[in-house]
Amino acid sequence: MGDSRRPTIKTVAARAGVGRTTVSRVLNGSPLVSPEARAAVMEAIAELNYVPNSVARSLVTSRTDSIALVIPESESRLGAEPYFSAIIRGVSLQLATTRVQLLLTLVRDQRELDRLTEFLSARRVDGVLLVSVHRDDPLPGLLQELGLPTVLAGRRSPDEPLNHAHSDNVGGATEAVRHLLERGRRSIATITGPLDMEVGNSRLQGWADALAEGGIEPDDALVAPADFTEEGGRVAMRALLERRPALDAVFAASDVMAAGALAELNRRGRRVPDDVAVVGFDDSIVARHTDPPLTTVRQSVEEMGRTITRLLLQEIAEPGSAEKCVLLPTSLVVRDST
Amino acid sequence: MGDSRRPTIKTVAARAGVGRTTVSRVLNGSPLVSPEARAAVMEAIAELNYVPNSVARSLVTSRTDSIALVIPESESRLGAEPYFSAIIRGVSLQLATTRVQLLLTLVRDQRELDRLTEFLSARRVDGVLLVSVHRDDPLPGLLQELGLPTVLAGRRSPDEPLNHAHSDNVGGATEAVRHLLERGRRSIATITGPLDMEVGNSRLQGWADALAEGGIEPDDALVAPADFTEEGGRVAMRALLERRPALDAVFAASDVMAAGALAELNRRGRRVPDDVAVVGFDDSIVARHTDPPLTTVRQSVEEMGRTITRLLLQEIAEPGSAEKCVLLPTSLVVRDST
DNA sequence: CCACGTGATGGGATCGTTCCCATCGTGGTG
């Protein structure tokens, strides 16, 4: 045995006693090939252990059968933030039935952004998934210019032009705060996500909406912006307690920030939920492990991953055919922190 | 303005008034090109906004400038298990200075394994990183056969033939148990990782070694195998308490399992560390968030990611040139659970 | 009986690079 060289389509054709084109047809499932020829080709393929060279295929079809998942990690959140892991799982799950491969790109700084830009300009992927986009993110615009199929998880503004999926952030946040009101809380603070992200604004909006519903006038001193990190949550909590020592509830725009807030409350001897009730957002794993376990707004991040992938594949297959925007529902999970 | 078509090397050559080859030389940094020609080419590239087609390049060089990171996720651990996120961060960090891209492949079942096998046979990557390998994993063997550069995080046995890096699991575990002995504990149980993985065995070995050092005979009833999951840790803890109600310490082979054990101990009203001391392994984020915070053996998983990537790149550049085996140190981090 | 449509087939061109080799000029040397 053994050519050290991998067999090519020519080898297979010779072996099967047919032309290259016929082999190619069998490979691509064309109906224009006789049963005998097909059988011969299949046999030759099996005998030679032939695997088509996808690079050569890519060159002529100009498709790569791969997509990129871009994760901005300036705050080194992958790992601390279970969100990204869940997205990855969902994406991978949705790709499992296809032959499409996943390229993971963490973008930490300008240099890496430049490298990514070049990579995308070279069209080394068929499409791009963008996660955690900030308002002034240069990437979405670039992708739009390049005409590279793109789907966002989340959106930059309510009139996002790019295809995207997003959770019902306003609705989820409203429900959370409504729940606090029902529990009799009146001085409800909020720790927000980054306000240059739509997700940050929406959850803040939901907080304000629920208060308005309850006839309570929003108090700016009860709003502390943070950055989705635990440390940010801690700092924000500290600031809130200084400004409004009498607050009796906090709605944090993520579980991780809520965990930080809880730590700070514990440190100061405020009892949760007796003195201060806390609600998070995401229903990530941390929510079940805080002390006490966290009431939170569930969003299925894995489902988000699946959805944006589905949209992207659709958009790649037939540009313009995918839904522009998909809204994913949220639901309140009540635990012991409220 | 403009051609809708992307410029090719020919376009650039024409624009610069030189031949294709000269452009190619400039692109690849060959010294055999005059300063004037080089300048002309650079200018043409900038004007045309030319980006080389890497697929075409791959076809002739038969290099893809990408590597695959394979994560077996049968237990859907990505996310629950911070290990994988940390590996990804490390790998990505090490790749940042190169032009190599990262392909992430989660393998959940046989079908996905088949798909991956075909993918690797087609040599669509230059090398492979393998994480969390089990003793009877078919992938390492396949890769060896294919002659595809491969590096493992961890190893299958102490005489692993493939390039790999591994933490000092025996040493770390020994140190942990020694620490428990110093704290005066005598009935020290262990919750192991999967015993069909070397990491599981080594940490168990370390436990036994330390006991031997302390003149204590290992008791089989104090060994409960689990699977690195929190639920597994909980179940194992339950079994241990049933078999040896008087145990006064537990060494868990991962923080996540330790968290499960803690939960079970709390549920049963055993005080930690007063009644039972607990040590974990990994120093992952969960270790700082359990109640009480976990004493644990630190291993730098991110460093592991960087190391295996470095080895792989080296092995790709010059097969056989990389170190066969790199040992990464561990260190004990003492918190409140002991 | 012949022209014609149709299914099956294969050869040539092509995708955009890199690599091999031939060519050309030029300055140094015997």
Next chain:
DNA sequence: CACCACGATGGGAACGATCCCATCACGTGG
């Protein structure tokens, strides 16, 4: 002055697939 070595250059072939188009056999209808 002839020759040579060497740096610079460019054209042709190759990488391994797909796609376009010409060809061919064959059955059918006029």
